[in-house]
Structures are given as structure tokens and as C-alpha cells.
Amino acid sequence: MIAANLLKAGLMMAGAVGPAVAQASSMPITAPKQVTVDTETHVTLAENLFTSPVRIYLTLSPAQGNAHEGDWDNVCYLVNSTDGSNTDVKFTIPALVAPDGAKVRISVAPTVADPEPNPDNDPDKPISSKQYYFSGEAVLEGGKGIWSKPELGGFERIGTADQVPCTAYDCVRQCGVKYYLNDFDGENPYAVKSVYECNAACPGVTMKSWAEVTGQSTPDTQTSQQGSSTAMPTVPSTTSTVSLTASSTVSSSSTPSTSASSSSTFSISGEGSFVSTLRAAISFLGALLIL
Structure with missing residues (x-):
């Protein structure tokens, strides 16, 4: 229990999960009221919105009627890259991303995050950030997806929309259903790692291996709190300093207006700088497992 909570805390500090900072702007992206x-x-897209390549994302808000209602999250990308000078962008939304009648937004941001100035070398400051522009709300017609318990509980999601094509989003959702025990409250010390590795195995997802991200090897066999055993390959330790990135969650306090022609921009923290904390948490977990 303690080890699982430390592991979760390490991931959050490393930037794998957590809210983003939002700031409103008048720069437009216009979407139909029904898709x-x-x-x-x-x-x-407005003319001269971007000069570099951009990525188009699907933004969802499944947690209706509870404490997380009004939270919006970029969950996957619809277009991996297109010229930033394009004003007309087309895409197809897969049926399994959300239920029929779900509220959605479309968002856009540069494919490459901007370096974040840090003259004082503050370790708590993100090393990069992106500016996202969001459309107004639209209603999804014909959706066949089913909201999962983790989604309805508030988006404690591993990975980022930059790594997940929308064709793979339902696969990522099912990983959460399979491994997020008890709303990911720390009851299962392997939940974070299991979800990460499951997500990384979904078709088209571009996440680094768990060992590469954390610099940790894995046990040959791991057992969940329900008593089932899952064989896990042993991966040599690495000294990689790659950090996990934050998911682009937008809080309800900054939610833009619901007009289909409205838009907002959000400065969202990118890669975190707390991989050492994550490694320490995982090392502590390993020590407890040995005991």
C-alpha cells in the first residue's frame, strides 16, 4: 500500500499524471456543433495561427454529474501532423472513442513543445510547454464507446494524447479497466506499471518502455492483490534520463464557453523533471517486495 502510493506520487511528480495550467485566449478554432x-x-483554423506543423486532438469530458464534471482532457490525436498554415483540416473520429451523444471538443497545438525558460535552474519548473487551442463543444453522433470507471473518476491517465492515436484510445481505456483497481487508489502496487505497459502495447501507441523511462529492471513475476500471477520479462537496468509527460487536463474553472465558434488556448506543462523521485519510489517498492 505504502509502496504503491509512493510509486503513484513519483509518477505524478515526474509529470505522468496531473492537471495543467489553463489560460483563455481569443484565437479561434471552429468545429461543427455536431460531429x-x-x-x-x-x-x-484561423489564418496565421501557427507557422510550424500542428497536431489535432480529440478532447473529452466524460465525468458528467460528479465532482469532475466540466473537466476536459486531450485523450488522443486525430491528425498526427499537418502544416500549420492549413486553415481547413479534416479527420475521422472512430466510433469507439465515446458514447453516442457525448460532448467533445477539437483542439490543436504544435507538434513540438517550446522550451520553457529556466534561468534559475529551478528543478520544479517544467522543461517545455505547449499552447493548445480548443473549439467549442460539439455533440458526438453514432458513438459506440462506453465510459470507463477510471474516466468517470477523473482522468488519472498514464501517458499523453501525443502518444495515442484515436484509433487506439479504446484499447488504452480497456487497459485502465483491467488494471486500475479501486479507482487507482494505491491498493495494487503494480497498477501504475501494468497500465503503462498495457497502454504501450496498444496498436499505434508510441510510448517508451517502462524500463527506459524509469531506469529500473522489473521482477520476473508479479502478483496482484487478487492473487493472480503475471509473467514479466526481466529488463536490464538503464541510466536513461527520459521523463514522463503530463496529460493535458483542463479544469472546469477555466472551461471556455460552449459556443461552437468559441475557442481557448491553454499553456500546458510538458515534460517533468522528477524522474529521480519516480526512481526512488520504484526502488522503495522493490525493497518492500524483496522483504
Whole structure:
């Protein structure tokens, strides 16, 4: 229990999960008020919005009627890269991303995060950030997805929308269903690692291996709190300093207006700088397992 909570804390400090800072802007991205799954959809970007390549994301808010209602999260990308000078962008939304009638937004941001100035070498400051522009709300027609318990509980999601094509989002959702025990409250010390590795195995997902991200080898066999055993390969230790990145969650206090022509921009922290904390948490977990 203690080890699992430390592991979760390490991931949050490393930037794998957690809220982002939002700031409103008048720069527009316009989407239809209704979008249909498996059908070509167009959005309009303002001229001169970007000069570099951009990525188009699907933004969801599944937690209706509870404490997380109004939270919006970039969950996957619809277009991996397109020229920033394009004003008309088209894509198709897969049916399994959300239920019929779900509220969605479309967002856009540069494919490459901007370096974050840090003249004082503050270790608590993110090393990069992105500026996201969001459309107004739209209603999804024909959706066949089913909200999962982790989604309804508030987006404690491993990985980022930059790593997940929308064709793989339901696979990522099912990983959460399988491994997030008790709403990911720390009851299962392997939940974080299991979800990460499951997500990384989904088709088209571009996440680094757990060992590469954490610099830790894994036990040959791990047992969940329910008593089942899962064989895990032993991966040599690495000294990689790659850090996990933050998910782009937007709090309800900064939610833009619901007009289809409205838009907002959000400065979202990118890579964190607390990999050492994550490694320490995992090392502590390993020590407890040996005991």
C-alpha cells in the first residue's frame, strides 16, 4: 500500500499524471456543433495561427454529474501532423472513442513543445510547454464507446494524447479497466506499471518502455492483490534520463464557453523533471517486495 502510493506520487511528480495550467485566449478554432463518427469532419483554423506543423486532438469530458464534471482532457490525436498554415483540416473520429451523444471538443497545438525558460535552474519548473487551442463543444453522433470507471473518476491517465492515436484510445481505456483497481487508489502496487505497459502495447501507441523511462529492471513475476500471477520479462537496468509527460487536463474553472465558434488556448506543462523521485519510489517498492 505504502509502496504503491509512493510509486503513484513519483509518477505524478515526474509529470505522468496531473492537471495543467489553463489560460483563455481569443484565437479561434471552429468545429461543427455536431460531429458524426466514422465520417469525414472538417474544422477551421484561423489564418496565421501557427507557422510550424500542428497536431489535432480529440478532447473529452466524460465525468458528467460528479465532482469532475466540466473537466476536459486531450485523450488522443486525430491528425498526427499537418502544416500549420492549413486553415481547413479534416479527420475521422472512430466510433469507439465515446458514447453516442457525448460532448467533445477539437483542439490543436504544435507538434513540438517550446522550451520553457529556466534561468534559475529551478528543478520544479517544467522543461517545455505547449499552447493548445480548443473549439467549442460539439455533440458526438453514432458513438459506440462506453465510459470507463477510471474516466468517470477523473482522468488519472498514464501517458499523453501525443502518444495515442484515436484509433487506439479504446484499447488504452480497456487497459485502465483491467488494471486500475479501486479507482487507482494505491491498493495494487503494480497498477501504475501494468497500465503503462498495457497502454504501450496498444496498436499505434508510441510510448517508451517502462524500463527506459524509469531506469529500473522489473521482477520476473508479479502478483496482484487478487492473487493472480503475471509473467514479466526481466529488463536490464538503464541510466536513461527520459521523463514522463503530463496529460493535458483542463479544469472546469477555466472551461471556455460552449459556443461552437468559441475557442481557448491553454499553456500546458510538458515534460517533468522528477524522474529521480519516480526512481526512488520504484526502488522503495522493490525493497518492500524483496522483504
